[in-house]
Amino acid sequence: MEKYICEPSHTFLNLPEEKRLRIIREAVCEFGEYGYQRASVNRIVQRLGIAKGSLYQYFTNKEALFIAAFDHFSELVKKTVRSDRDPKGDFFYQVSGVLHSGYLFLKKYPDFFLLYSRVLAEEDTPHREMLIKRFHLFSVEYFRPFLDSGKASGLIRTDVNNALIFFMVEALLDRFFRECRGGSVSGMFGNDNPDDSLTQIIDQLVGVLRVGLGTTRI
Amino acid sequence: MEKYICEPSHTFLNLPEEKRLRIIREAVCEFGEYGYQRASVNRIVQRLGIAKGSLYQYFTNKEALFIAAFDHFSELVKKTVRSDRDPKGDFFYQVSGVLHSGYLFLKKYPDFFLLYSRVLAEEDTPHREMLIKRFHLFSVEYFRPFLDSGKASGLIRTDVNNALIFFMVEALLDRFFRECRGGSVSGMFGNDNPDDSLTQIIDQLVGVLRVGLGTTRI
Amino acid sequence: MEKYICEPSHTFLNLPEEKRLRIIREAVCEFGEYGYQRASVNRIVQRLGIAKGSLYQYFTNKEALFIAAFDHFSELVKKTVRSDRDPKGDFFYQVSGVLHSGYLFLKKYPDFFLLYSRVLAEEDTPHREMLIKRFHLFSVEYFRPFLDSGKASGLIRTDVNNALIFFMVEALLDRFFRECRGGSVSGMFGNDNPDDSLTQIIDQLVGVLRVGLGTTRI
Amino acid sequence: MEKYICEPSHTFLNLPEEKRLRIIREAVCEFGEYGYQRASVNRIVQRLGIAKGSLYQYFTNKEALFIAAFDHFSELVKKTVRSDRDPKGDFFYQVSGVLHSGYLFLKKYPDFFLLYSRVLAEEDTPHREMLIKRFHLFSVEYFRPFLDSGKASGLIRTDVNNALIFFMVEALLDRFFRECRGGSVSGMFGNDNPDDSLTQIIDQLVGVLRVGLGTTRI
DNA sequence: TATGAATGAGAGTTCATTCAT
DNA sequence: GATGAATGAACTCTCATTCAT
Secondary structure (H helix, E strand, O other), rough: OOOOOOOOOOOHOOHHHHHHHHHHHHHHHHHHHHHHHOOHHHHHHHHHHHOOHHHHHOOOOOOHHHHHHHHHHHHHHHHHHOOOOOOOOHHHHHHHHHHHHHHHHHHHHHHHHHHHHHHHHOOEEEEEHHHHHHHHOOOOOOOOEEEEEEEEHHOOOOOOOOHHHHHHHHHHHHHHHHHHHOOOHHHOOOOOOHHHHHHHHHHHHHHHHHHEEOOOOO | OOOOOOOHHHHHHOOOOOHHHHHHHHHHHHHHHHHHOOOOOOOOHHHHHHHHHHHHEEEEEHHHHHHHHHHHHHHHHHHHHHHHHOOOOOOHHHHHHHHHHHHHHHHHOHHEEEEEHHHHHHOOOOOOOHHHHHHHHHHHHHHHHHHHHHHOOEEOOOOOOHHHHHHHHHHHHHHHHHHEEEEEOHHHHHHOOOOHHHHHHHHHHHHHHHHEEEEOOO | OOOOOOOHHHHHHHHHHHHHHHHHHHHHHHHHHHHHOOOOOOHHHHOOOOOOOHHHOOOOOOOHHHHHHHHHHHHHHHHHHHHOOOOOHHHEEEEEEEEHHHHHHEEEEEEHHHHHHHHHHOOOOOOOOHHHHHHHHHHHHHHHHHHHHHHHOOOOOOOOOHHHHHHHHHHHHHHHHHHHHHHOOHEEEEHOOOOHHHHHHHHHHHHHHHHHHHOOOO | OOOOOOOHHHHHOOHHHHHHHHHHHHHHHHHHHHHHOOOHHHHHHHHHOOOHHHHHHOOOOOHHHHHHEEEHHHHHHHHHHHOOOOOOOOOOHHHHHHHHHHHHHHHHHHHHHHHHHHHHHHHOOOOOOHHHHHHHHHHHHHHHHHHHHHHHOEEEEEOOOHHHHHHHHHHHHHHHHHHHHHOOOHHHHHHOHHHHHHHHHHHHHHHHHHHHEOOOOO
8 A cells, every 4th residue: 555645643553442443434424525625624623622733643634535545445445345245146146245345334334435436536636546546456457366267268259358347347337326325226227126126126227237248148 | 499597698698609609618628527506607707807796797697507507408419410310221320320419418518518517417417307307308309210110120129118118228328428529439339440340340330239129149 | 055175076067967876876876875985886887887987087086986876975965854844843843853854864765874873874985974964054054943933932941951952963863864764763662553653752752842941841 | 681692602601801901892893983884894904903703702793792882881871870979959950960970970981972873763773672671770770769769759749740740851861961971061061161060050050940840949 | 980809806705625723 | 821802805795877789
């Protein structure tokens, strides 16, 4: 993992874990709600009930605080995905699994997810490219083995570029999660079914992928 | 087309076209670069070399200027797509056509495209939902006939929801254009071919769609 | 009547009377609603539907327009009071008469009255002292004969200074009209009688004056 | 005393008293000179020689500063009147006492008095009605016992409405103080006697009231 | 004579950051 | 180590007035 220009200070790291977490959580919340630029350090310290000077002793500036908040989130995502991992299924099963556990994650930590979308969305987010790339690499690293073995075993068309496959999968994940955040997933396809129709929708989406990218025929 | 609460003033509409366009263009540029909230009216008038008061005689407020800029862009996009339209091809041919002409458009007006992504991305953009919806409706309106006749003629699977098809197509368009903006299209798949490899990439993407959504077999 | 530094221009005086009156009326309205300083020339021309430049050709500046508006009002008041005048009654009857006709006036021309209160109230009104003094002089001029003959005929205490009598009468007029503007006159004494109780209230007020200042005993 | 939506911040309350008072005093001065709307926060901080941001850490906005300034003044007035109070005299004696101590107060704090007149005068003053009402209530609360016992003991006419009596007394107080502010009190009745003629004038005024409202005959 | 586009100073307010205590 | 008062540039928006057409 790269070192940032501005790591949290020792003062911060020596804080009791509870307080450290509260600070990170409030930061995630603020940055998620307003995006980096419009987020207000004032509001953060107000919500925390600590002095502005204190925060500036933990982090050299707004940017450092932001990076720390994002990092925490990003580690959490990876941990969650890894722990949910069921290594038995094929590539398409994995995609479907990530859609499911991603959905659960964003229902559980809406603030974290909001923060992530903000970073994706707002170009003036500091270190944006690095942060995004890290997620992309994680996704590649996660799906790669399944993709490789899929191609090896004849499950997946070998005439389609890996990069293009990642491109399509990430496009669908992105859009799916973005859509999720707003309203109910089912609502996005016009019907008013409750959340449990989620499985059907994911199945349909992945089904199309399976046909388009796979060798299986209908 | 709906009327907004705050149209540009007569003063603005009576301006010589050249000046009017310059103003819109600079606004698009600023809003594209910073997003609505962080964009600065100060900077805009500075770039234009006009007095702040003047701009406020053209538009009641920042929001009105923003809407005007976005509208100009949005009309231009529609006009471009419509004029490029080749009504002969099937649904997938149309998707491929839109990818092409969209690519050309964003190379020609990168600022406009930036603005669009900002709107998609930033939730505190005023009237965001309306602006996005309008694009979505345009896309539905454009593709719908081809989709319908495709299903009728047996070209396209009828067991896949229309909404889901739109979802996938828009997801790919979105991501494709977003990727385009950064570097060369070819760069996004790891190879350094010049732009003329664009056709191949689009063909591959649409090819996968054609298999996944269509009844044609490989 | 004194000449002002800035009379309305010939251009204005040559305007058709109807237009001239509309301009004055809108000005009265604006200055009444916002007071001199906060009144907006922009709004006035907007309401009138004429060009800002035009207004500035009629009046050299905001101040000149204001004076013209106030003058018109002030002439109207004097005309009204004079035409209502019933020279038969004694001093106290006259006071009561002015209270009545003042009340009717302010119900008929609330904007004019509002303008007057603004002038009384706001110290940064240009030429305020002159405008107020003119009203005071009018009041003195109006009441003086009745006061003199009242003292001569033994109706009014001669041991009370004329200036003090004017002071008291004007204080009551002022407060009475100020109170009137807000709600119903009757409301100001806590009872909810309709406007026709006005006569009783005025009678009571003047009654107290009559006892305090007069030689009549209860 | 009611709490306002926006009290001064802790930051302000923790300031050394001297500085706190300076700020209030300058605010009173500015609001008194220009009225609420035209008063300029810029000018206030300039006069104080502090940064604009500082003032906004003390008070959430212009309105809060205004209310704080008015409150300070209003408490001071009440304290002054109460401490001058001589509970021995009758109702008319009390009126005369308030005229005297009011006069002294406004000579001592002319800016405070100016502010008060502004509030009375300018309808777009925020919370105007509440501020005025509070003064009226204070006046009622102060005079009421004397008025009641006056009526009980047969000193005051019982056929005159209490509300009407308050109306007259307040009208005279208002006008008296307004007149005072401009020049010397004596000047207002045309003679050039020094301030010590004040007593005579007040005596005359109250004398008329005593006759008009009282049962005592000349 | 009438127009209305242009002006620019000044309004209230916010905010990341510093530093003496 | 913690505090929080102070800062001042930048923000959006308003307005009386001018002047070329």
